[in-house]
Amino acid sequence: MTSSSSTTTPSKHAFETRVGDVKAPKSGINALILDYLTKEGYPEAAAKFSKEANLELQQEKTNIKRRREIQHAIHVGDIETAITALNDLDPEILDMEPQLHFSLLRLQLVELIRQCNGGDITPALDFATTKLAPRAAMNSDFLKDLEKTMALLIFPHDSLQPEHAALLHSDLRSKTATEVNEAVLMRQAQGEAALRQLVKMRAWAESAARSKKKDLPERIELGLNGEDNDDYENGHEPMIIST
């Protein structure tokens, strides 16, 4: 697979011809889509798609829906509801994953602090004392996180250090929501969506290949825009996956 001839001609890189030769079976793609819809929590879409593609549903609709509800509750900052729903869906999970429980409780603390902005801070203090402080004593990471969060009570919210400001950003909610979703899926022996894994694998493979100086085109497109008209949309930097 040498591509010495391609130095001058703008013709296709050997890698790309190889990519072009690969024919992904339609059924595999369909399964991948259904997997994504199921795991990311789109029950209706999953149901419709499965009918259309003539596939069996991976999970019961209710299961997907309940996960979605938990996600939703976290996204809107109603952590108490989320915890109740989570306990209902899988009563073991918070026992088994103290890290996850801590994240949720800390998010709840953040929400409480947000609510009492400027006003009475007793509810937040009480909550921190009874629910978070006992755990912080057992784990130094928890302690650090708790201290960081408690700093929000002291500093005015409009002039925070970036690391503190991050706590009030909605990213924390969505990050926690993803954590919860993945933990639930793990407990159901399912793991994250296959598509996410594939994306990660692609990023890893590309960087591994580059570090070994394999012969690759400078940019590898994700190919999301269907045609090969390069350079516009994506793929300028190697993918960075944050989880």
Added chain:
Amino acid sequence: MARIQSPPILSQIRVARSYSEQVASLRALKDEVVGHVQRKEKWVEQGVLESLIKMLQPNRSPSRLSGKEARDSSGQPKVLTEDELVRLHALQLIASFANGGPPFIAPLHAVDAIPVIASHISSLDQPPQIVLTALRALSNIADAMRLSTPASDGIEFLAETLFVPRYLEALCAILSSDSTAPVVQEQKCLVASLISRLCKQPHHQNSLASTGILDALATMLASFVVARGEVVPTAEILAEADGLAEMIPDPVPQGLELAAVLEAISAIIADSRFRAYMLICSPSIMAVFPSAEFSPPARDTRAAWNALETHGLRDVQVKAQGAIDYLLPLVPVTQPRLLSSHLAQYPPLGSSRENLGQSTPTNKFSPWTSTFESVNNNDTESDDPESPLIPWLIHLVRTTQGLERVMAASVLASLFKAGFASPDREVSFGVLVVPLLCQLIKDCLKEQEKNPSAVKQISSFVERKTAVDWVILERTPAVLARFVADSECLQHAAHDCDALRYACKMLKDTYEPIYNQKAPRPWSPNPDTGGGMGEGLSTCRLGHPGQLPICAHLMRLRESSLKLLAAMIIKDEYHKALIEQDIVPYIVESLTRSPSKPKSSKEKPKSEKKADEPPLPAGGSPYGDNPNSVIIAACHVVRILGRSVRDLRTSLEDHAVAMPIFRLLRDPDTEVQVAACAAVCNLVPEVSPMREPLIEAGIIKVLCEHAHSQDPGLRLNSMWALKHLVWAVDNKTKKQCLEELESGWLVQLITADTEDDALHARTQRRSQDTDEDEDMDSETYDDDDGRSWTWPAMFREPCPAKSASLRTHSPRMQKAEKKLLALRDAEINPIRKARNDDLAIQEQAINFIRNLIGQSMTENVAEMVDYVFDQIGQEKLFEILAGKLRVRVLHPFARRYSTGRDTRVLYPQAKVIEAVIFVLVHIAASKPQHRQLVIAQRDLLKLLEQHFNSKDSGVRLALCHFLTNLVWPDDSSDAAACGQRAQELRKLGFLTRLEALEQEDAELDVRERARSAAFQMKLGND
């Protein structure tokens, strides 16, 4: 925010008037406690467990019914009734409380939770969610019990409760369900993992096998085979013919874990040939893995095999290759028969061949059982082709990772040790399996080095990944040990992979001290909460905090690495490698309950040799408190090291092994005593420098006490040790031994069939009981109630009548069934076991006399002969010896044994005969008078004469010795008498017999001895 103190919920639960109210308050309680250990403690102290259990009672008062539930009868199976919802939440809460760890076990016991939970696992009358939650609760309880101290008690209790016919049926039903629903898969995983954690005792293993659970697991395994697309080609056609067509399962549904299935199978099989064969001939396994010849469509595959054959690297006559073999790399067989015959070179000092199975408790009697089994081997096995399950498992080991790899290897080890792998496989294991296992250990150790904080986490919470790594590290050495223990070639392979060094490293690592063995407590805003302990009702009182997971892990690792050490040093040449690792101090510390810092021999003060030094109080050693399993494993290592004279005199002596072992002889646990006794066997022979100090410390008294024990294993090993002890000591000590043992008891040991009688008495009693009451307990051997055990798989549902009849008539199935029954009989039959126990002890007791009157340190041997005559009675001794040479019938009128193969006719056993003859050899060796005494025993001599054509060369050899001694003239005064004796013997036909041996015997040694005996006899005659 709600304060922690919220008894309103509790009272709501207690007085709730309707189910829906109850459900609501249970939900609230769940949000309260899940994930909060402190609050769990508080709630338990307020007595919540009792209320929860009350809700689970089968007949709750109907007054609470809140009007008729409308939905339940509407044919919607998935919606739970309100009553069921209450149960579900109550079970979830109990499961969550059990997650709190060991302190919660005591209150759960106090409210008698386990039977109540267990009554919810029947999938026939409970909805799947409830079954699942009940299983989870049990599983969490089992986990907590594994951390409480001592762990074995709780686990044992749980196993006894759960493994009774009622629940076994429920478990079996869960495992055989063919639903693909995720809930069911989760149930199956939980059942499998419960089995692997609880099933430790042989009687449980047998009942799990006999009730079809092993078959159900085998079917699950077969469905993995199908899913991997590795069913043997043509299997379907072959299955059709045997009526097994329905037995090829569907591919495994998503959510079932292969490792869990394999682990459960391995836990059930353990070290039993019967159960191993049951797996192999389980219908689904037979259906997917018929032994069929296979020629691959691609010629070049075959070409490689042919190339090996032409170069003589493979036995040409080797049976045809099955399809699965082509999945494995070629393994040239270069050293043809290095294999498996080596152990015979070692004289069995102490009851040999320890059972290295996971926690199978004893090492008793194994030499005997193995002889019996080998008899069985010969007649059934030769024509039996190896099941493709074996190569498939090798393939599985090679293609899986981590936990699955260990568990696949564990099952494979069981099948290999049970002798179901073809002999050539040994080489394959050496290159395909052993290196992978060593690599696993190496990888795990490397992982730990990279991440040392995870290794020493002082926390009651362990991350899942770490937990898996721990299990791999705990299990792999033990599995490896089982592979290599009996195989020189595999030991060599493991050695090449540095297994010994890893074992030493692991053992040393477990002696890194952990000073703080208490899990950090959660901080509490009101610190007075801890005061409640020790007061109040037992149902509200929390128990002992138990061990940290890391400590429990280190103990299991210690046990496992000791097992590997023991297996790696069977051969003398590896001892040196072991000693170089300077590991002996660690082994010595593993012999004590509360170890201290292992010291090298130079640091060890000589004063420590005091025997009466009190053992350290248990609890809280920073090096961990060794449980029985570790101590037993360490005893085993000492026993094996003790086989080497060099080690006895150097390393073992330098590290003062004798005294810790001596202390263990007085350990409260019988199994530990048995193991210590086995080690003592090798510490007290003549060559050992530890013999004197041990005698001074009073070992004779202790051993003689043990010889009176109820436990047959302890009787055997203590007699064994005494036998070694009395060889070549001074007459005074010899006499002391006999005195201490009591001659009457010695006679009793030789003549009485203690175990057999006890068993007989038990069955008699039981048969009277069962006449009135048909309810048998699960442990009984079902042959008692009318030889009723049948192979459940033979008639398993679902199967159309046609295949059932095909199946019963298929020669393959019939053969399998016959062999299975034979193996079962050989193994489970309590009569056989009792008889073997008795015989083994009798042999040792006779050998004790043999050594008693054998070589003495200084004095006259004849004095000891006279002493024994005096103590036992001359005539009586001869009568006892003669009795051992006769065929006997036991309990001739017992109705249960009057038919069938179990009529108790007892043929004299070669080992016993040999021992008897050697006693006579020694008597004949002492002085002329004694020879005269022997020659006067006409009956005895006649009996002896019958044994000239014994199959056992040892017996024939002993006879030659005996005759030589008998016609040996001490001095001229004895010459006349000697001639007379020779005359007598000739008359009895002994000379002809000798001459026949001289001419025809297969053994050179026997021929030579016979020649000299015959020569002596003719000489005396002239």
